[in-house]
Amino acid sequence: MRYLNMLKENDAACVSALQNGHIFLFHHLIPLLQRSDPGTFRSVALSYSEVQSVLHRSGSDGSLLKESILIGCSEQNQAQFCLDVGELDPAAVAKECKGTFIDLRKAFFLLAGAEAHLVAKAQALLRWHQINRFSGATGQLTHRNQAGSQRVCSSSSIVYYPKMSPVVIVLVSDGKRCLLGRQSSFPIGLYSALAGFCDMGETLEEAVSREVAEEVGLEVQNIIYSSSQHWPFPHSSFMLACHATVSSAHSQLNVDHLELEDARWFTEEEITCALQVYQQHSERQMEASRYTQR
Numbered sequence: 001m002r003y004l005n006m007l008k009e010n011d012a013a014c015v016s017a018l019q020n021g022h023i024f025l026f027h028h029l030i031p032l033l034q035r036s037d038p039g040t041f042r043s044v045a046l047s048y049s050e051v052q053s054v055l056h057r058s059g060s061d062g063s064l065l066k067e068s069i070l071i072g073c074s075e076q077n078q079a080q081f082c083l084d085v086g087e088l089d090p091a092a093v094a095k096e097c098k099g100t101f102i103d104l105r106k107a108f109f110l111l112a113g114a115e116a117h118l119v120a121k122a123q124a125l126l127r128w129h130q131i132n133r134f135s136g137a138t139g140q141l142t143h144r145n146q147a148g149s150q151r152v153c154s155s156s157s158i159v160y161y162p163k164m165s166p167v168v169i170v171l172v173s174d175g176k177r178c179l180l181g182r183q184s185s186f187p188i189g190l191y192s193a194l195a196g197f198c199d200m201g202e203t204l205e206e207a208v209s210r211e212v213a214e215e216v217g218l219e220v221q222n223i224i225y226s227s228s229q230h231w232p233f234p235h236s237s238f239m240l241a242c243h244a245t246v247s248s249a250h251s252q253l254n255v256d257h258l259e260l261e262d263a264r265w266f267t268e269e270e271i272t273c274a275l276q277v278y279q280q281h282s283e284r285q286m287e288a289s290r291y292t293q294r
């Protein structure tokens, strides 16, 4: 952690870490992956010299490498960076790297947990840099530090840091059943816990109460924080997960159909059965993928 922090503060050390580090490539924010076992994918960690040669063979002079952004540090203490090669031909880069560019909406669910997290973080940082080239206050260009952990306005001292949008997601229970909803944009049959963006100035509890009231017209109690994660959709969300209850006497739903297509109470048996069906479906997909690769 201290090493990463030092790289954010020290441009020269960050350049040297880049030359000895691992680089993950993106093309217009789409991550490069490689197929590993049948049906599974992994992210591609390239060395500095490997990226240099990919860039040269794809017709670039290699200066793009300095645009790399620090995203983390491996267990072997090797710095990890990401780089968007959007100006190059994606097919040529993918062929050079024996990989394929896969949209993050898909990639996020194909990768193992830690890799999915790293790739999502990388995409969020790349996007933030792409849309913050100019200061919103002065309209002048902003310049990044070597790690890409901040941008500074070229005509004032304003410093910009990467931003996330806090989101609450809450599993509401009436003591026997849990409440799930679906938006019309969800895949057929998919239901999820209720979620929503926090408003400016709200506490976690206020955001949970408001979202549940807005979406299904219930008043929740006993809000308990459970865990959090970075969530890359629509982009750079910071998702805070909670549990909450309603009394069974006040569990009648009044669904806002502008926000949700449907919301329902589900029993434990229904959830267990749905999870079993999901598990069987995933196993069948894995099997089909093995078969098509033979």
Ligand SMILES: NC(=O)C1=CN([C@@H]2O[C@H](COP(=O)(O)OP(=O)(O)OC[C@H]3O[C@@H](n4cnc5c(N)ncnc54)[C@H](O)[C@@H]3O)[C@@H](O)[C@H]2O)C=CC1
Binding pocket: 165, 167, 181, 183, 192, 193, 194, 195, 196, 197, 231, 233, 234, 235, 237, 259
């Ligand atoms: N059940 C669900 O709705 C689930 C949602 N999520 C995630 O939860 C988050 C919230 O999703 P929704 O339920 O659709 O939110 P939501 O219930 O707050 O409604 C979305 C609306 O909020 C407004 N909004 C306010 N701040 C916004 C911001 N920073 N970015 C985008 N829109 C903003 C927009 O008008 C947008 O149409 C997203 O990150 C989504 O990917 C994840 C799993 C399930």
Ligand SMILES: [Mg+2]
Binding pocket: 194, 195, 196, 215, 259
């Ligand atoms: Mg919502």
